[in-house]
Amino acid sequence: MTDRGIQIDELTVRFPTPDGEQVTAVDRVTQRIPESGFVSIVGPSGCGKSTLLGVIAGLQPVTTGDVVVDGRVVTGPDRRVGLVFQEDSTLPWKTVTDNVRFAMQIAGVDRAEQRRRAREAIDLVGLTGFEEAYPSMLSGGMRQRVALARSLALEPSVLLMDEPFAALDQQTRLLLGAEILRIWRRTHQTVLFVTHDLSEALLLSQQVWVMSYRPGRIIDVVDVDLPEDRDASVVSTPEFNQLQNRVWESLRAESLRGFRQESAVGA
């Protein structure tokens, strides 16, 4: 197989909860993302969004089915797959440059190349001038840019983002979203972006997958036929509203179901 991009084939992931029950986080999911595609997953919290991402990143064992990235079945972590976490993953004892270089050091990239790529990646995420700053001096949004630069510097063909903006305020989210789009248009990675923000999903991606509450299935796939070079102003167009309504329709029932189950567990 020479097919590039991501293929998910009949993927099921089950794991035991602390109280001994089996949870089916991902249930028979079959989807594909073409090379350089940008797909977002939305779904109620507690559905298998992050689990699915973990499987593609090689961090989460598969129960049945498989995931193929760039023609190779995922069996463990792979440096061609970049991962940006929801939490702040910048290492506080390293400067911005050293944080960006860290992954390359582990990967054994030679020093001159490390420096060149670090400079490029820092420039790409707009942190030029902060190379020698420590994360403690940076805002949350800037730290996420450092984490993104660290992933980009490895030049992965696939970029997985697990709610990277979840801890940020609305304005920063919008700006960083636009940055991601700008970077993606230049680097053409295959991107899978997890979010619980519908408008963020529609703004960024070419396709949105709606995931159900446990067991996690993809219950709707929405192609986003908005202009390629859209920006935040698109949110006020009727087309955007229509899409948003459609996604919300699919999502609402699931969110309610998830909400009820979580409440029942809590009671």
Next chain:
Amino acid sequence: MTVGQREEADPVALPAGSTPGPPRRRRVWGDGRLSALATAVLLVALGGCWEIGSAAKLWSPEVLPAPSALLPALQALAGDPRFWADAGRTGGEVLGSIGFGGVAGLLVGVSFWKAPLVGRVFEPYLVSFYAVPLVLFYPVMIVLVGLGTPSVIILASVMAAIPMALNTWVGLAAVPPVYLRLARSISCTRWQQLFRVALPSAAPYVLAGLRLAVVYALIGCIAMEFTTAQAGLGYRIRYLYDSFETAPMYAYILVVLVVSIILTALLAVLERVVMAGRNRS
């Protein structure tokens, strides 16, 4: 977009293009100078009161000799080969205990973290060891290992290893899980995960442990020499005490004080290096 970027950068309160380092560092140096000055003033004031008190015969020179009487005693020590033999022996014991205890504590801490079950089983014993005056076991050690340096080093190492192990363990347990997931996602080996991610992340705790380890090693060595040993600074202080040689005794005590202050200061420097950039103030 560029305008937006600037806005995003604003909360850092740094003018774009300026290096973020210098203003922060200058303030730290200012603090350092201030505290050094305060310490000097305090010492001079204390020495002055002490001298005046002695001159006014508020206490007898047998109890506490004047600083001016201690200076000649200190000078005499510098030329005394017996003093250097004592200092060498105690110094070797303290450094040995810090070394052995530090490494052993680190290993124990890391293995408790790697094998949580082992950690849960042994942690209560380790904690209760804290409360045991280990000096009490010195006679046992003499029976087992014999008089002299080894028995002192073994007990002082155990005393130093305990805080080191507990702190290392706590520090490793406090490593944010996302750092470990990051390590896995970029295919770190177990070794790299430990030395490049987990231990650096736990470094502030490990250093706090080392600080305690140094203090415990010093206390352990001096206290054990004090009780039964045949040489060393602790032994000499007790010997001089028993023979009413007050001035030389205080000179020895002063030496021990200075050594412990120097060790603490060295650790503070190390701490500053390791903590560079980390303070989220």
